[in-house]
Amino acid sequence: MPRISDSRRRMVTAAARLFRAQGYPATGWRQVVTESAAPWGSQAHHFPGGKEQLGVEALSWAATGFERAIRTVFAGVHPAVAVHRWVHAAAAELATSNWRDGCPVATVTLETAHSSDALRTACAEALGSWRAALADALGARGLPEAQARSLATLVLAGIEGALILARAERSAGPLEDVGHELAAVLRARIPD
Amino acid sequence: MPRISDSRRRMVTAAARLFRAQGYPATGWRQVVTESAAPWGSQAHHFPGGKEQLGVEALSWAATGFERAIRTVFAGVHPAVAVHRWVHAAAAELATSNWRDGCPVATVTLETAHSSDALRTACAEALGSWRAALADALGARGLPEAQARSLATLVLAGIEGALILARAERSAGPLEDVGHELAAVLRARIPD
Numbered sequence: 001m002p003r004i005s006d007s008r009r010r011m012v013t014a015a016a017r018l019f020r021a022q023g024y025p026a027t028g029w030r031q032v033v034t035e036s037a038a039p040w041g042s043q044a045h046h047f048p049g050g051k052e053q054l055g056v057e058a059l060s061w062a063a064t065g066f067e068r069a070i071r072t073v074f075a076g077v078h079p080a081v082a083v084h085r086w087v088h089a090a091a092a093e094l095a096t097s098n099w100r101d102g103c104p105v106a107t108v109t110l111e112t113a114h115s116s117d118a119l120r121t122a123c124a125e126a127l128g129s130w131r132a133a134l135a136d137a138l139g140a141r142g143l144p145e146a147q148a149r150s151l152a153t154l155v156l157a158g159i160e161g162a163l164i165l166a167r168a169e170r171s172a173g174p175l176e177d178v179g180h181e182l183a184a185v186l187r188a189r190i191p192d
Numbered sequence: 193m194p195r196i197s198d199s200r201r202r203m204v205t206a207a208a209r210l211f212r213a214q215g216y217p218a219t220g221w222r223q224v225v226t227e228s229a230a231p232w233g234s235q236a237h238h239f240p241g242g243k244e245q246l247g248v249e250a251l252s253w254a255a256t257g258f259e260r261a262i263r264t265v266f267a268g269v270h271p272a273v274a275v276h277r278w279v280h281a282a283a284a285e286l287a288t289s290n291w292r293d294g295c296p297v298a299t300v301t302l303e304t305a306h307s308s309d310a311l312r313t314a315c316a317e318a319l320g321s322w323r324a325a326l327a328d329a330l331g332a333r334g335l336p337e338a339q340a341r342s343l344a345t346l347v348l349a350g351i352e353g354a355l356i357l358a359r360a361e362r363s364a365g366p367l368e369d370v371g372h373e374l375a376a377v378l379r380a381r382i383p384d
Contacts, residue, residue: 023303025217054364100306106356110299111215113359114292124360131357153366154373157353164298165345167321168303168316174345181346185377 009047010036015058019104020096023111024055024119055108056122062104063126067133074137079190080183082137083155087179090163091172099170104164131156141190151189158182200238202228207250212298213240213289215303216247216311247300248314255318266329268331271382272375274329275347279371282355283364291362294355323348333382343381350374 014036020028029043029051047053073089074082093101109123134152139145158178165174206228210219221235221243239245265281266274283295285293301315330337331337357366 021306023215023217025215025305026303028299075237092238099305102302102305105360106353107299107302109356109360110294110302112219113294113362120360120362124362127357127360148209150369150373153354153357153369155348157357157366157370158346158350159353160356161298161349161351161353162345164301165349166271168297168301168312168319170305170312170316174349177342177345178349181377183343185373 006121007036007042011038011043011046011054012057012061014102015054016062017041017063017101019055019058019108020102021100023107052116052118055112055116055119059108059119059126060123063122063129066126067129070130070133071137074134078186078192079137079141079155080186081180083159083186084179087159087162087175090159091166091175094166095172096162098166101169102158106160106163108120119123127156138186138190143190147189151185153163154185155182197238199228199230199234203230203235203238203246204249204253207246208254208296209293211247211250211254211300212294213292215299222263244308244310247304247308247311251297251311251314251318253286253302255314255321258318259321262322262325263329266326270378270384271329271333272378273350275374275378276371279351279354279367282351283358283367286355286358287364291359294359295352298352298355300327319348330378330382335382339381342376346377347374 001041011032014032015027018031018035032038033040033043034053043054047057070086073085077085105123105126108119109127112119113123131149131152134155135145135148137146138151143151158181162174162178166172204226206224207219210223210227224230224246225235227233235246239249256266262278265277269277297318300311301319304311305315323341323344326347327337327340330340330343335343350373351367354370356365358364
């Protein structure tokens with residue numbers, strides 16, 4: 001494996017951070033290079049595939065971290081409890097960032113699904129890995145596989161949608177409502 | 193009321209259409225003017241507030257049409273039936289447009305919530321009007337107001353989230369799963 005330089009890594013994480021607030025088209029090399037304190041010009045060396053390559057790596061980096069977070073929050077507690085913790089953490093992170101920092105994958109999906117197969121595929125892989133983590137957690141509580149997968153889709157879609165509403169309204173209300181409703185559904189379907 | 197010229201109206205609808213596929217930053221005046229067959233230069237006359245003014249009007253135009261569609265689809269049928277019809281229509285529209293045409297408001301919210309209060313407010317008003325239409329429909333079936341509003345938030349968030357997953361995967365599957373789950377929740381909470 002080649003040694004990955006610090007400035008390369010910083011560019012990937014800076015891009016992921018910028019995608020959360022403003023998406024892909026609005027994120028330019030100038031801003032990525034400035035925010036990652038990398039030398040101007042190094043981007044061409046590190047990302048010969050251009051901004052699309054950076055985008056795919058940033059999405060993949062963000063996806064891995066978030067999949068780990070889902071598996072951690074659902075481990076050892078009822079899924080209803082995990083959903084409450086998740087929406088509270090998401091609401092706190094949004095409020096702390098002045099309602100900037102949502103989901104990088106959702107934004108880039110909606111912007112680029114029609115124009116870049118590489119970015120769309122990276123988004124699909126990210127969302128697929130989160131749904132699989134959720135389905136595993138529901139399956140571990142005894143839900144049959146097809147039901148676990150379908151309910152996991154509702155949980156992920158509901159929270160992604162709530163993040164849209166919360167950012168538009170600058171309010172934790174939609175995340176709290178959706179967390180409350182999803183928890184009720186999970187309590188009704190999965191015994192303690 | 194001033195008479196609104198055809199080219200002005202076409203620019204608003206072209207912008208709304210472009211936002212569905214590619215969002216706000218990627219949509220430039222050149223493309224709006226070309227797609228609306230308006231004379232180059234007329235945009236400055238029609239929209240002295242610039243692209244942000246066009247954006248607000250396009251979002252507001254799309255919001256009004258969609259609120260009407262929600263009220264129509266929920267009128268006179270059980271909300272579970274309405275949700276099924278909604279997700280089937282959304283899935284058909286996505287597939288027909290080669291998975292391009294999602295929700296213009298969701299995309300613009302995620303891109304611009306941090307940078308334009310005018311666009312964010314237009315998005316919040318759009319989403320708020322859709323949630324109110326859904327809450328009215330649930331309230332009309334006897335659900336108390338607070339419950340109707342909370343459940344309406346889950347329905348809207350779930351479908352917005354499913355549209356993200358569907359576009360990433362180029363598949364109607366997520367919309368079908370979310371429609372199925374939401375219908376089950378609505379059947380359990382609202383008598384026939």
